[in-house]
Amino acid sequence: MKKFLRQKPRLLFLYSELASYFIACLDHLIRQNEVDVHVIHWSVNKEAPFIFKFPEPVLFYEKNTLPGSCLKEKIYSLEPDFIYCSGWMDKDYLKAVKGYKKKIPVVIGLDTWWEAKPAQFLACIASPFFITSLFSHCWVPGKKQKQYALKLGFNDENIMLNYYCADTDNFFQIGEDSLCRKKKKYPHRFLYVGRYYDFKGITDLWEAFIGMKKDTDNDWELWCLGTGSIPPMEHPFIRHFGFIQPSDMASFINDTGVAVMPSRFEPWGVALHEFTAAGLPVICSSRVGAAEIFMDESRNGYIYPAGNIPKLKEALTKCTLSSDDELIKMGIASRELAKKITPELWSQTLMNVLGKNNNK
Numbered sequence: 165m166k167k168f169l170r171q172k173p174r175l176l177f178l179y180s181e182l183a184s185y186f187i188a189c190l191d192h193l194i195r196q197n198e199v200d201v202h203v204i205h206w207s208v209n210k211e212a213p214f215i216f217k218f219p220e221p222v223l224f225y226e227k228n229t230l231p232g233s234c235l236k237e238k239i240y241s242l243e244p245d246f247i248y249c250s251g252w253m254d255k256d257y258l259k260a261v262k263g264y265k266k267k268i269p270v271v272i273g274l275d276t277w278w279e280a281k282p283a284q285f286l287a288c289i290a291s292p293f294f295i296t297s298l299f300s301h302c303w304v305p306g307k308k309q310k311q312y313a314l315k316l317g318f319n320d321e322n323i324m325l326n327y328y329c330a331d332t333d334n335f336f337q338i339g340e341d342s343l344c345r346k347k348k349k350y351p352h353r354f355l356y357v358g359r360y361y362d363f364k365g366i367t368d369l370w371e372a373f374i375g376m377k378k379d380t381d382n383d384w385e386l387w388c389l390g391t392g393s394i395p396p397m398e399h400p401f402i403r404h405f406g407f408i409q410p411s412d413m414a415s416f417i418n419d420t421g422v423a424v425m426p427s428r429f430e431p432w433g434v435a436l437h438e439f440t441a442a443g444l445p446v447i448c449s450s451r452v453g454a455a456e457i458f459m460d461e462s463r464n465g466y467i468y469p470a471g472n473i474p475k476l477k478e479a480l481t482k483c484t485l486s487s488d489d490e491l492i493k494m495g496i497a498s499r500e501l502a503k504k505i506t507p508e509l510w511s512q513t514l515m516n517v518l519g520k521n522n523n524k
């Protein structure tokens with residue numbers, strides 16, 4: 165009965181690790197729409213101890229405070245009009261959403277590419293039992309993920325796009341201020357932001373950068389932000405700053421000239437959206453999913469075959485040989501490409517699904 169008396173639709177997000185870009189999208193959602201939002205999420209990762217500023221009207225609950233049957237009971241008590249779930253890796257979430265599909269939109273997020281792997285074929289076979297039987301919609305970031313969603317059994321009209329979106333308002337402002345400074349003196353520094361793990365390609369970047377410095381006479385440095393299992397490479401032109409809060413990113417963007425994403429596999433990579441919105445030229449590997457939207461070869465950066473260190477070195481060299489004016493133009497092109505997805509579009513995508521359900 166309470167559900168029919170309230171005026172605002174209630175949206176519930178069953179989230180994995182929180183991210184600042186997701187918080188920014190929620191903030192836009194509640195500012196532009198009359199909605200009541202609740203988020204159940206995993207605890208903050210110790211390797212990436214982000215400090216978040218939560219939008220006050222949104223209620224957040226750590227999943228570990230809802231053990232056993234408490235999670236399902238909490239969802240039942242909220243009586244949501246919409247449920248979003250971060251993929252199918254959390255079995256507790258899957259159990260908790262059972263039975264809601266026939267009543268409300270129940271959306272699963274999917275950022276994995278279709279690559280015809282054995283595990284993906286098995287997922288397609290099992291999908292009618294634990295994916296499409298539980299979820300009415302699938303939310304994906306790009307074309308390759310949509311291909312996977314179709315193979316899982318979701319109808320085209322029930323596949324949502326624009327799954328990931330950077331905090332573009334923040335990064336566009338950072339970029340505007342940064343480009344003004346760089347027109348006076350362009351910083352000759354590459355920027356890496358990410359964890360120090362093999363799959364992130366960090367050692368590929370170090371090797372390519374060191375090789376480039378040996379072969380060419382230039383004043384470029386490499387600044388690395390992050391932590392992980394791989395020890396920092398010691399080199400006179402490589403600096404390590406450890407984990408950095410998103411609120412402190414502006415100064416690093418101001419002081420660097422080209423962002424590098426050397427991942428050997430990155431299903432999407434919101435960081436690419438952030439870098440382009442901030443007006444940075446970008447070098448990224450062919451395994452960064454977001455490149456399909458935010459990269460235009462030679463216009464705003466370079467794409468190289470993932471894991472190919474000589475090609476990465478070649479891309480780094482191209483940037484060092486570019487004039488400051490050329491790099492400025494590439495940064496401006498990045499900002500134009502970043503406009504393809506915004507928090508407004510993200511919110512609109514979600515509200516369209518809710519509106520269609522209300523019109524039934």
